[in-house]
Amino acid sequence: MHPDGFAADLARKPDVLGRLADTLRAGNPWAPVVPPGIGRVVLIGMGSSAYAGGVAAARMRAQGLVATSELASSPLLPAWGPDTLVVATSATGGSVETLDALRRLPAGLTTVALTNTADSAVTESCGAVVELAAERENGGVACRSYQHTLALLIALELHLAGQDITSLVASIEMAAEASAHLLDTETTWRPQAADLLLGPSGMHLAAPAHRFCSAQQGALMVREGPRRSAVGCETGDWSHVDVYLTKTTDYRLLVFAGSPWEAQMEEWTTLRGSTVVGVGGTVPGAQFEVRYPGDDADDVRLLAEVLVPELIAARAWQEQF
Structure with a gap:
């Protein structure tokens, strides 16, 4: 892994995401690979792939679909019968746990590889392929591929629900604009946010349940790049599992806005003098906010x-060299 390469990969997010929007505008890539009669969906993967899969499966269930996301390393994969679609996500195409899970599946299932690497082991192990097109x-860090995994799993959700992808394409284009704004204005927000968040006791991140993967992925980036302690939590669950650390540590918290449980969190962070940075909205008790279009x-x-x-992780990583 390379810090400068990671930073360069982030800088290209708007352009590559924009090209994904153009690709999806031409048609939903799941239409030709998902046969009629699919009644259940199992998403398998590890790391970033699993984070994205967890939220994607929850979104599918909210649409009335039968779907689950499982770690590929689990021995308890669902045995749901021949009308099951299994999506194996691996950006590199070589995740050993995902390849092992595919070998353990019963015969007769529809398997699709969701990957960023053509002609990789996962493509050879599945009946069809959908490309992430994250370049x-x-x-060496799954950043654009994570973002594209989310977008393409939403495309799968819409396909299975019988909906077109016009709204998704619009959201992707807006996300590209938002990413460009964050990159262009980085010097106005990133130094202060990093100073507030990168504390001696680690960095904590919280996100609403329907975007929990953002906290998980953000924490992973801080661990994987600069190798700092970081933990992701769901905002409502925070008051049951993370609040205790506000009493005994120099607690630094990034909150992705949008949960109805932020006021409950604020009671404790304010009482105990914790440091809070809000992202994407006004977060009660936050000392600093990062906003972007859309x-x-x-x-x-x-x-x-x-x-x-x-970006906080990338710059902290670069500063180590």
Whole structure:
């Protein structure tokens, strides 16, 4: 992995995301690979792929679809029968746990590889392929591929629900504009946000349940790049599992805005003098906010907001060299 390469990969997010919007405008890539009669969906992957899959499966269930997301390493994969679609997500195409899970599946299922790497092991193990089209990530960190995984799993959701992807294409274009804004204005927000968030006791991130993957992915970027301690939490659950650290540590919290449970969180962070930075909206008790165009739309937030901790991580990583 390379810090300068990671930063360069982030800088290209708007352009590459814009090209994905153009591709999807021409048609939903799931239409030719998902056969009629599919009644259940299983998403499998590891790391960033699993984070994206967790939110994608929840969105599908909210549409009335039968869907789940499972770690590929789990021995408890659903046995749902022949009308099941299994989507194996691996940006590199070589995740050993995902390849092992595919070997453990019963015969007769429809399997599709969602990958950024053509002619890779995962494509050879599945019956069909949908390409992430995130282009090569020279930094060795799944950043654009994570973003494209979310977009393409939303495209799958819409296909299975019998809906067109016009709204998704619009959200992707807005997310590209939001990403460009965050990159262009980085010097106005990133230094102060980083100073507030990169504390001696680590960095914590919280996001609403329907965008929980943003907190998970943002924390991973801080761990994977500069190798700093970072943990992602769901905003409502924060009051049950993370609040305790506000009493005993120099607690630094990035909050992705949009949860109805932020006021409950604010009671404790204010009482105990915790440091809070809000992203994408006004967060109660925040000492600093990072805003961007389109941050009043949840799908734009989902596709764009993680660039904030990614840039914080990238610059902290570069400063180590």
